[in-house]
Amino acid sequence: xxxxxxxxxxxxxxxxxxxxxxxxxxxxxxxxxxxxxxxxxxxxxxxxxxxxxxxxxxxxxxxxxxxxxxxxxxxxxxxxxxxxxxxxxxxxxxxxxxxxxxxxxxxxxxxxxxxxxxxxxxxxxxxxxxxxxxxxxxxxxxxxxxxxxxxxxxxxxxxxxxxxxxxxxxxxxxxxxxxxxxxxxxxxxxxxxxxxxxxxxxxxxxxxxxxxxxxxxxxxxxxxxxxxxxxxxxxxxxxxxxxxxx
Amino acid sequence: xxxxxxxxxxxxxxxxxxxxxxxxxxxxxxxxxxxxxxxxxxxxxxxxxxxxxxxxxxxxxxxxxxxxxxxxxxxxxxxxxxxxxxxxxxxxxxxxxxxxxxxxxxxxxxxxxxxxxxxxxxxxxxxxxxxxxxxxxxxxxxxxxxxxxxxxxxxxxxxxxxxxxxxxxxxx
Numbered sequence: 001x002x003x004x005x006x007x008x009x010x011x012x013x014x015x016x017x018x019x020x021x022x023x024x025x026x027x028x029x030x031x032x033x034x035x036x037x038x039x040x041x042x043x044x045x046x047x048x049x050x051x052x053x054x055x056x057x058x059x060x061x062x063x064x065x066x067x068x069x070x071x072x073x074x075x076x077x078x079x080x081x082x083x084x085x086x087x088x089x090x091x092x093x094x095x096x097x098x099x100x101x102x103x104x105x106x107x108x109x110x111x112x113x114x115x116x117x118x119x120x121x122x123x124x125x126x127x128x129x130x131x132x133x134x135x136x137x138x139x140x141x142x143x144x145x146x147x148x149x150x151x152x153x154x155x156x157x158x159x160x161x162x163x164x165x166x167x168x169x170x171x172x173x174x175x176x177x178x179x180x181x182x183x184x185x186x187x188x189x190x191x192x193x194x195x196x197x198x199x200x201x202x203x204x205x206x207x208x209x210x211x212x213x214x215x216x217x218x219x220x221x222x223x224x225x226x227x228x229x230x231x232x233x234x235x236x237x238x239x240x241x242x243x244x245x246x
Numbered sequence: 247x248x249x250x251x252x253x254x255x256x257x258x259x260x261x262x263x264x265x266x267x268x269x270x271x272x273x274x275x276x277x278x279x280x281x282x283x284x285x286x287x288x289x290x291x292x293x294x295x296x297x298x299x300x301x302x303x304x305x306x307x308x309x310x311x312x313x314x315x316x317x318x319x320x321x322x323x324x325x326x327x328x329x330x331x332x333x334x335x336x337x338x339x340x341x342x343x344x345x346x347x348x349x350x351x352x353x354x355x356x357x358x359x360x361x362x363x364x365x366x367x368x369x370x371x372x373x374x375x376x377x378x379x380x381x382x383x384x385x386x387x388x389x390x391x392x393x394x395x396x397x398x399x400x401x402x403x404x405x406x407x408x409x410x411x412x413x414x415x416x417x418x
Contacts, residue, residue: 041364043409178396189379205402206395209371216361224361231369234377238279241374241394 004067005166005197006032006055011064011074012220013050024050026220027064034165037188037198039208042217048201049170051217055199056091056168057081069165086111090159092169098143098151098158105130105139108157115162122161129157132190134183148175156184166197173204185210248288249327252316255298256324259315262286274387275377289314297323338404345412356412364405371398 013025024047032038040048053059055066057073066074069088076084085091098107105126112122130136133153135146143151152175159167172188173181181204188210192198202208209228216224232240247269254260254268266285270277292298297320300312316324341363348354378391 043406043413185375186379189376203406205368205371205399206375208402209368209375209398211372214365214368224365226365228365228369228372231373235279237370237373237377238276240370241377241390242273242276242279 003034004031005034005036005069006030006199007065007067008051008055009065009067011051011054011066012062013047013054013059014062023047023220025054025061028220028222030215030222030225032166032197032199034197035192035195036213037192037200037211038213038215039200039202039211040215040217041202041208044203046217047220048217052168052170052199052201056089057084058091086114087162088165090162090164090167092156092159092167092172098155100143103140103142104135104146104150104154107143107154108161111158112161125161126157129160129187130154132183132187133157134180149177149180152176153180153184156187160187160191163194163196166199167191168199168201170201171203172200173202173207181206247284248292249324251285251288252292252297252320253324253327255314255316256321259313261303261311261313262289265289265314272387274385274390275381276387276390292320296320337401342408345408349412357409360405360409360412364402367398367402367405371395371402374398 008028008030011025011028011030012023014021014023016022026047028051040051042048050059054061054074057066057076061074064074065072068084073081073084098104099110102110105123108126108129109117109119109122112125113119117125127136127139130139130153133156135150135153135157138146138150138154143154146154152172156169156172159169173184176184185206188198188200188207192210198211200207200211208214212227212229214224214226214228215222231237250269250272251265254265254272260268262285266280266282269285270280273280289298289300293300293314296317298314298316300314302310303313304310344359345356348356348359374391374395378388378395381388381391
């Protein structure tokens with residue numbers, strides 16, 4: 001039997017519109033296996049962010065079900081979701097929601113302390129992540145002293161500090177230059193190698209291309225579900241890069 | 247490739263095998279797929295064109311080897327290659343015509359063509375990114391892979407623009 005970490009069954013989210021309801025997400029069925037990296041692309045307004053919010057419990061579906069690791073979660077209370085987000089689901093938002101009164105490293109270690117990690121272990125993991133994201137030098141700064149791109153990376157480190165089973169990310173490289181984007185891509189590659197599951201909603205082709213599998217959304221529905229791995233052989237690829245293809 | 251070989255010879259004379267090693271080093275991971283035969287063919291063409299000349303050097307324990315050096319004419323060619331701003335052909339014109347052709351002939355759905363192209367480009371981008379991540383970060387040749395990745399990224403973005411344009415024309 002396949003081991004799905006995340007499943008949506010007939011998932012819909014409708015908003016009241018002018019007369020006709022807007023079907024932001026329209027009867028979506030999807031399943032993500034443990035350890036998979038999946039990206040979701042689609043034009044603006046196709047419903048991809050709403051889908052991610054439904055899967056992460058930030059919004060409630062109009063109908064349908066969400067299953068996380070064998071547990072139905074779409075009817076979970078706010079506290080139930082808070083517990084899940086602390087332990088098994090890391091969420092990277094478009095808005096960063098850092099705690100203004102805490103330094104960068106304190107923001108990152110907070111979720112680890114909340115699940116009972118020792119101060120030393122939490123600090124070590126937090127600093128390790130900030131290092132990998134190239135912002136270790138800013139660890140002691142309060143969020144208002146950080147640039148937008150630095151805040152975004154701190155928020156990403158915070159989402160990953162408890163090594164969640166599932167990482168949900170909404171435009172994780174939205175405000176970043178290409179160097180910082182490369183650091184995030186490397187980190188995602190590491191997260192993926194470590195066996196964690198990734199679901200990335202993005203416009204950025206480089207982020208989308210870190211995944212094994214691509215979902216394309218249009219008008220609230222998934223219109224395409226394809227695998228990205230297993231393309232060319234190394235030799236053929238190198239020849240193509242060099243422009244020496246026959 | 248031809249001009250890059252000339253440029254390496256403009257630095258110092260070399261025999262074929264040395265030249266091949268230097269090229270391979272400069273190309274980083276791509277050096278793996280360098281075709282050795284191509285190097286020798288190119289050298290003999292360069293010689294015929296008067297851009298390099300060769301000397302037979304006798305070796306004690308091995309057959310004679312040919313050492314190539316660049317001629318003044320070859321040196322000039324390297325200089326003008328370095329300053330030349332021509333750029334490899336880009337795909338937009340042809341793909342755009344494909345979309346137009348698909349629409350007018352009804353033989354294919356333009357949006358489906360865009361989807362297929364995006365899939366293919368993302369697959370390549372995925373592979374190229376992995377190569378770049380696996381390469382040692384102090385290898386200058388990583389820039390070749392980064393350049394390829396950035397181009398693929400730009401191409402995927404352009405497909406988004408195509409999609410926006412063609413979606414509005416699609417019969418509902």
